[in-house]
Amino acid sequence: MTDQTPAIELKDISKAFGPVQANKDISIRVMPGTIHGIIGENGAGKSTLMSILYGFYRADSGEVFINGKRTEIPDSQAAIRAGIGMVFQHFKLVQNFTVLENVVLGAEDGRLLRPSLAKARRELKALAEEYELNIDPDARIEDIGVGMQQRVEILKALYRQADILILDEPTGVLTPAEADHLFRILRGLRDQGKTIILITHKLREIMESTDTVSVMRRGEMTATVKTAETSPPELAELMVGRKVLLQVEKPPATPGKTILEVEDLTVVDSKGVERLRGIGLEIRAGEILGVAGVAGNGQSELLEVLGGYRKAKGRIRLNGKEIDLSGSKSNAGTRRKRGIAHVPEDRHHEGLILDFAAWENVAFGYHDKPEFNKGIFMDNAAIKADAAAKMERFDVRPPNPNLAAKNFSGGNQQKIVVAREIERNPDLLLIGQPTRGVDIGAIEFIHEQIVALRDAGKAVLLVSVELDEIMSLSDRIAVMFDGQIMGERLPSETDERELGLLMAGITDTDKPHSEAEIEANLAKKRASAAKEA
Amino acid sequence: MDFLTLLQVLDTTIRLATPLLLACLAGLFSERAGIFDIGLEGKMLASAFLTAAVAAASGSVLIGTLAGIGAALALSGVHGLASITFRGNQLISGVAINFLAAGLTVVVAQSWFGQGGRTPQLSGNARFETIDLPLAAEMRDIPILGPIYAELISGHTLLVYVGMLAVPLTWWVLFRTRFGLRLRAVGENPAAVDTAGVSVVGLRFAAVAICGLLTGLAGAYLSTGLQAGFVKDMTAGRGYIALAALIFAKWRPWYALGACLLFGFLQAIALRPDVIEGTLGFEVGVQLLDALPYILTVVILAGFVGRAIPPRAGGEPYVKER
Numbered sequence: 001m002t003d004q005t006p007a008i009e010l011k012d013i014s015k016a017f018g019p020v021q022a023n024k025d026i027s028i029r030v031m032p033g034t035i036h037g038i039i040g041e042n043g044a045g046k047s048t049l050m051s052i053l054y055g056f057y058r059a060d061s062g063e064v065f066i067n068g069k070r071t072e073i074p075d076s077q078a079a080i081r082a083g084i085g086m087v088f089q090h091f092k093l094v095q096n097f098t099v100l101e102n103v104v105l106g107a108e109d110g111r112l113l114r115p116s117l118a119k120a121r122r123e124l125k126a127l128a129e130e131y132e133l134n135i136d137p138d139a140r141i142e143d144i145g146v147g148m149q150q151r152v153e154i155l156k157a158l159y160r161q162a163d164i165l166i167l168d169e170p171t172g173v174l175t176p177a178e179a180d181h182l183f184r185i186l187r188g189l190r191d192q193g194k195t196i197i198l199i200t201h202k203l204r205e206i207m208e209s210t211d212t213v214s215v216m217r218r219g220e221m222t223a224t225v226k227t228a229e230t231s232p233p234e235l236a237e238l239m240v241g242r243k244v245l246l247q248v249e250k251p252p253a254t255p256g257k258t259i260l261e262v263e264d265l266t267v268v269d270s271k272g273v274e275r276l277r278g279i280g281l282e283i284r285a286g287e288i289l290g291v292a293g294v295a296g297n298g299q300s301e302l303l304e305v306l307g308g309y310r311k312a313k314g315r316i317r318l319n320g321k322e323i324d325l326s327g328s329k330s331n332a333g334t335r336r337k338r339g340i341a342h343v344p345e346d347r348h349h350e351g352l353i354l355d356f357a358a359w360e361n362v363a364f365g366y367h368d369k370p371e372f373n374k375g376i377f378m379d380n381a382a383i384k385a386d387a388a389a390k391m392e393r394f395d396v397r398p399p400n401p402n403l404a405a406k407n408f409s410g411g412n413q414q415k416i417v418v419a420r421e422i423e424r425n426p427d428l429l430l431i432g433q434p435t436r437g438v439d440i441g442a443i444e445f446i447h448e449q450i451v452a453l454r455d456a457g458k459a460v461l462l463v464s465v466e467l468d469e470i471m472s473l474s475d476r477i478a479v480m481f482d483g484q485i486m487g488e489r490l491p492s493e494t495d496e497r498e499l500g501l502l503m504a505g506i507t508d509t510d511k512p513h514s515e516a517e518i519e520a521n522l523a524k525k526r527a528s529a530a531k532e533a
Numbered sequence: 534m535d536f537l538t539l540l541q542v543l544d545t546t547i548r549l550a551t552p553l554l555l556a557c558l559a560g561l562f563s564e565r566a567g568i569f570d571i572g573l574e575g576k577m578l579a580s581a582f583l584t585a586a587v588a589a590a591s592g593s594v595l596i597g598t599l600a601g602i603g604a605a606l607a608l609s610g611v612h613g614l615a616s617i618t619f620r621g622n623q624l625i626s627g628v629a630i631n632f633l634a635a636g637l638t639v640v641v642a643q644s645w646f647g648q649g650g651r652t653p654q655l656s657g658n659a660r661f662e663t664i665d666l667p668l669a670a671e672m673r674d675i676p677i678l679g680p681i682y683a684e685l686i687s688g689h690t691l692l693v694y695v696g697m698l699a700v701p702l703t704w705w706v707l708f709r710t711r712f713g714l715r716l717r718a719v720g721e722n723p724a725a726v727d728t729a730g731v732s733v734v735g736l737r738f739a740a741v742a743i744c745g746l747l748t749g750l751a752g753a754y755l756s757t758g759l760q761a762g763f764v765k766d767m768t769a770g771r772g773y774i775a776l777a778a779l780i781f782a783k784w785r786p787w788y789a790l791g792a793c794l795l796f797g798f799l800q801a802i803a804l805r806p807d808v809i810e811g812t813l814g815f816e817v818g819v820q821l822l823d824a825l826p827y828i829l830t831v832v833i834l835a836g837f838v839g840r841a842i843p844p845r846a847g848g849e850p851y852v853k854e855r
Contacts (some may be wrong), residue, residue, distance in 0.1 A: 088728065113709055
């Protein structure tokens with residue numbers, strides 16, 4: 001312990017939402033000029049704690065000290081005054097405003113805009129030079145990529161003279177190269193004396209970029225350690241409360257006959273933009289094909305076409321038999337009957353009906369099966385019994401089929417969807433972002449189920465933006481960029497750098513590439529991708 | 534159609550466009566801040582009634598107008614309370630306001646004046662007088678420009694000029710002031726405003742209040758400028774037409790002026806079937822002419838005039854989220 005004054009000190013912070021204790025007696029000291037990581041599972045209370053620090057919520061009890069001075073933070077304005085800036089996981093930017101307007105918003109100098117904008121333009125230029133935060137001040141947010149948008153968020157904080165910067169899950173939407181760039185920026189900021197708090201659930205980021213790390217579990221701070229003195233397995237254990245397998249254990253694949261053949265698949269969306277441009281791939285029985293890529297490069301469309309709720313041109317054969325891609329019978333129901341199960345990327349909008357009970361959700365898509373029906377009526381008792389059994393096998397907690405889907409945690413919601421699809425014993429499982437917003441314990445479980453399905457001789461198409469997940473689960477990896485497959489690799493013969501280049505649309509991966517080149521290539525594509533979002 | 538007839542039609546266009554324009558700008562402020570307001574109609578109606586009633590009682594149109602604005606502001610307050618404070622459904626709140634105003638105005642009018650739901654005929658200081666701009670009479674004899682100035686530009690009531698000046702003022706407020714930047718931001722992404730440390734609720738109430746002020750003026754103009762007293766349902770769907778004009782104008786002030794003038798023009802020619810017949814050479818049914826503004830409204834709302842992107846956060850109550 002040094003005798004330096006901490007930049008931030010929290011003492012005994014508690015916060016409850018109804019009966020749920022989100023934060024319990026949390027104390028933490030963050031030294032100035034350091035990068036401090038906060039790691040924990042979903043729902044561990046990390047974001048709640050930071051929201052208290054940023055004045056979004058008020059703590060029930062406890063004290064906040066900024067640079068040794070006791071500070072009340074009743075609202076965001078107070079946090080900004082105290083020198084705290086926050087980069088949220090979901091950016092708080094106005095899409096059709098320019099970068100400059102977004103930076104100025106809420107920090108204008110007077111009633112008229114022009115002087116404020118002119119001043120901000122000068123200051124942005126200075127900040128850009130100081131911290132490698134180059135950006136076109138007149139670009140509209142909707143026209144720039146997520147990496148750039150994140151820089152705008154950082155600039156917003158710096159423009160408000162923030163000395164303490166909180167970043168909430170900042171790399172979820174970035175390519176590896178962009179994430180590297182971000183961390184370089186953060187290190188630069190730290191070296192200038194800024195204090196940075198990094199909230200993440202990715203152990204690797206903690207290990208690579210932080211000086212100290214605090215671990216949270218179920219609303220409590222379980223440990224604060226120097227990053228150099230800990231290890232990923234130790235952190236994982238602190239997070240979950242038990243030993244966790246970080247690596248998926250899977251025997252080598254034994255691919256059998258071809259299950260899925262996709263040829264020349266093309267999708268044009270309602271605005272006339274080509275989302276898929278001649279996709280071709282093949283998956284065999286007993287094999288997991290991982291599709292990597294930055295979000296918005298056509299992976300979602302691929303899943304939607306295969307899952308039956310988006311029309312397309314091209315050919316798809318399942319077990320050698322052609323599937324209709326554009327007719328009136330091309331829908332999710334007919335796909336399911338053919339043996340394609342689908343765990344959609346967005347479980348809240350596509351995987352579940354949140355207001356419906358778990359048992360109803362477990363039956364969806366299969367509700368017309370004879371075992372679920374008695375004549376023209378649904379056999380609710382049978383459906384409930386079936387749901388209860390599946391929920392037990394998948395260790396859904398609480399194992400109560402009458403509870404509405406929205407009342408389960410993210411991991412348990414995902415287990416409900418996965419149980420519904422996998423238990424139907426499909427020939428082909430489509431699974432998108434299987435562990436997005438899912439805690440480590442549940443990730444482990446879901447990964448095991450996917451591998452088990454593969455070992456039972458089924459084909460799996462895995463789409464994920466998490467490279468770690470792709471690397472550890474896939475038997476083969478296809479990388480998508482701008483609606484095309486840039487290449488296929490074997491996990492044993494590739495690395496993150498190579499995949500990262502492919503994800504940025506660069507195929508000659510043997511040559512060295514500058515970051516500027518990667519960014520230029522991404523920017524081209526991002527302009528249209530950002531519009532869509 | 535001779536020049537003077539054209540000027541007359543255009544003159545009527547301006548008069549008929551004014552209530553639409555004021556209501557349209559009212560909607561613009563509200564919707565740019567993310568509060569959809571289907572209750573423009575009801576607020577105009579309430580203001581039209583109370584302006585006429587108070588003007589009749591006090592003999593002063595200005596006092597009447599203040600009362601009318603008060604009525605519209607009160608209804609705006611209700612809408613704000615329902616949709617901002619209590620995060621209710623904005624459409625339902627708006628529809629409720631319309632029903633409330635439609636019923637209440639007639640009932641109260643009957644109770645106060647006993648003239649079958651009307652207010653007494655207004656005259657003198659209880660109406661807005663036309664204003665002759667300087668030199669209007671002198672310039673009348675100058676060819677072309679003279680009549681345009683004297684007939685078209687001069688000789689309107691105060692609120693017509695207020696409406697016209699409100700257009701550049703709205704533009705300036707929206708795009709050149711801090712308040713405008715924040716107002717536009719709160720309609721697009723209130724979370725951005727909130728995290729920047731600015732009150733979402735405060736901004737939205739300010740927008741709704743401006744909306745009340747402008748609909749108040751629109752209603753006052755209907756019963757004391759355009760006509761001389763309140764009659765049942767005298768807004769005749771103008772609130773909805775103003776909404777259609779707002780969409781047509783893509784939520785921009787200058788476009789709003791154009792859209793409202795177009796609607797005003799359609800209403801103006803509906804009053805002059807003789808001119809239509811003279812111009813086109815055949816008779817067009819009065820019913821069809823009367824229906825034209827409404828038909829155009831349907832066409833616009835059905836999206837036949839290109840894609841209009843409404844403010845992204847429009848219609849959604851703001852709930853704090855991380």
